[in-house]
Amino acid sequence: MAPQREWLEHDYYKELGVTREASSEEIKxxxxxxxRELHPxxxxxxxxxEERFKRVSxxxxxxxxxxxxxxxxDTRNMFGGGGFRAGTGGGAAGGRFAGGGFSGxxGxxGxxxxxxxxxxxxxxxxxxxxxxxxxxxGGLFNRQPRSGGTRPRRGNDLETETxxxxxxxxxxxxxxxxxxxPSPCTTCHGSGAKPGTSPRVCPTCNGSGAVSRNQGAFGxxxxxxxxxxxxxxxxxxxxxxxxxxxxxxxxxINVRIPPGIEDGGRIRLAGQGEAGLRGxxxxxxxxxxxVNTDKLFTRSGHDLKVTLPVSFSELVLGTTVSVPTLDGTxxxxxxxxxxxxxxxxxxxxxxxxxAGGAGDLLVTVKVAVPTALDEASTEALRKYAAAEKASGYxxxxxxxx
Numbered sequence: 455m456a457p458q459r460e461w462l463e464h465d466y467y468k469e470l471g472v473t474r475e476a477s478s479e480e481i482k483x484x485x486x487x488x489x490r491e492l493h494p495x496x497x498x499x500x501x502x503x504e505e506r507f508k509r510v511s512x513x514x515x516x517x518x519x520x521x522x523x524x525x526x527x528d529t530r531n532m533f534g535g536g537g538f539r540a541g542t543g544g545g546a547a548g549g550r551f552a553g554g555g556f557s558g559x560x561g562x563x564g565x566x567x568x569x570x571x572x573x574x575x576x577x578x579x580x581x582x583x584x585x586x587x588x589x590x591x592g593g594l595f596n597r598q599p600r601s602g603g604t605r606p607r608r609g610n611d612l613e614t615e616t617x618x619x620x621x622x623x624x625x626x627x628x629x630x631x632x633x634x635x636p637s638p639c640t641t642c643h644g645s646g647a648k649p650g651t652s653p654r655v656c657p658t659c660n661g662s663g664a665v666s667r668n669q670g671a672f673g674x675x676x677x678x679x680x681x682x683x684x685x686x687x688x689x690x691x692x693x694x695x696x697x698x699x700x701x702x703x704x705x706x707i708n709v710r711i712p713p714g715i716e717d718g719g720r721i722r723l724a725g726q727g728e729a730g731l732r733g734x735x736x737x738x739x740x741x742x743x744x745v746n747t748d749k750l751f752t753r754s755g756h757d758l759k760v761t762l763p764v765s766f767s768e769l770v771l772g773t774t775v776s777v778p779t780l781d782g783t784x785x786x787x788x789x790x791x792x793x794x795x796x797x798x799x800x801x802x803x804x805x806x807x808x809a810g811g812a813g814d815l816l817v818t819v820k821v822a823v824p825t826a827l828d829e830a831s832t833e834a835l836r837k838y839a840a841a842e843k844a845s846g847y848x849x850x851x852x853x854x855x
Contacts, residue, residue: 461529466513474527478518485514494704495632508702511634515728519610609636609700609728609737616741618711620748621780624758624805626713631741634704636728642692644733646699651690653732656681684732699732709741713806714756717745750778756813758804762786763822769794777817779803786817794821 467474470484488510490496497503517523612635618627638644647653655661658680665678677683691697707726715721720742727737752759762777772790776783777800784800797818804813827835 461516461526464509464513466517466526469509469513470517478520481514481517485510485518489514494634507634511702512636515610515612515636518613522610608735609730611737611740612727613740613742615744616709617744617746618715619746620751622711623715623717623743623745624713624753624780626711626715626806628708628710630706631709632704632706633739634702636700637703637705638729638733638736639692639695639699639701640703641694642699644699644729646692646695646697646732647688648690648692651688653686653688656685656687659685661685686732697732700729707739711743712808714808715743715745716753717743719743751780753805754816756805756807757816758813759816759818761818761820764788764819766821766823769819769821777815779815784815788819792819794819 467476470476470481470488472480472484476484489507492503492507492510494500494504494507497507515522516526612633614631614633616629616631618629622629639646642649645653656663656678659665659678663678663681663683663685664675666675668674678685681687688697692699695701707723709721709723711721720740723739723741725736726739729736750760758780760777762775764773764775768775768788769792770790772788772792774785774787777786784803786798786800788798795818797816800815800817802812803815806812824831
């Protein structure tokens with residue numbers, strides 16, 4: 455079934471539960487909510503939910519693409535209130551708008567009539583994003599058909615998202631992602647022809663998808679009536695995709711997340727988007743990445759940050775402390791007399807860089823004050839305080855001056 459015929463039969467806004475005035479963000483949110491609710495993984499064995507999930511995916515594939523959404527709206531506006539009807543006109547052009555649709559006349563010269571099934575039937579030019587109304591009327595001014603205008607067009611780009619742990623995002627990971635979207639038919643491999651057969655070049659238009667005719671003083675270009683504007687003929691259509699070369703199915707692909715990707719980053723997978731009709735190139739898949747927080751580490755570009763709890767005596771006397779990294783531990787030397795809050799830098803132990811190497815590990819020391827001491831520790835601390843005072847040390851000597 456050609457997409458435009460499906461458009462007339464299905465209200466995609468109703469499928470997603472949004473109004474015709476819904477913004478792109480509202481459409482995306484509605485789709486994500488329904489996709490989570492209806493996904494086959496969440497409804498094992500529920501064929502009704504699976505069918506609804508496919509319809510929702512089809513609706514989103516159209517309404518999420520601004521150009522395709524406009525074409526969908528225009529199609530429903532033009533043909534929803536009376537359709538495209540064949541008729542007889544009087545005069546050279548013989549066409550008129552009536553009853554919300556277009557009545558195309560044969561004209562005084564007795565030219566060919568248009569039929570809605572010729573435009574929107576199985577395998578029509580529109581099935582591949584082919585000739586629109588502008589192409590039909592372009593010949594009134596002796597314009598040549600647009601090059602490739604009737605050819606099957608590239609599939610839409612798709613977008614999905616995935617969530618990674620902090621460490622997977624820093625170190626990189628290969629992970630499977632499951633999608634339900636229009637994909638090349640597995641039976642005919644996207645050709646639209648029954649296995650064992652192949653499409654052939656239309657002999658009427660020599661593969662151009664359009665023919666020209668003269669009517670009085672005007673020249674008309676119109677979809678080829680033999681191949682319906684596609685430029686090729688399928689004598690024996692594939693029984694599984696009805697000759698479109700595309701079917702909605704669930705597939706799993708492995709996505710390689712490069713090391714060092716940040717929250718909000720996007721990965722482009724060429725040719726993994728929505729399949730084009732009748733073997734046309736597929737669109738691309740964009741994977742948006744959300745990165746979870748980590749209990750120890752944060753990031754600043756390629757540098758990793760960690761806060762290291764230390765005791766007062768460790769800062770005063772100095773020590774070497776074992777600090778965790780993403781791939782083990784590293785010894786960090788704390789010089790004697792280190793101030794609380796100082797940041798120490800460990801070279802090359804941060805996040806990997808695409809050009810090679812890695813950022814640094816930034817270790818900030820923070821004194822951990824004990825909330826309870828035993829009698830021996832308390833007495834020792836009192837003696838230290840007395841000795842400190844006797845030495846003349848005053849931490850607030852220059853404070854406030």
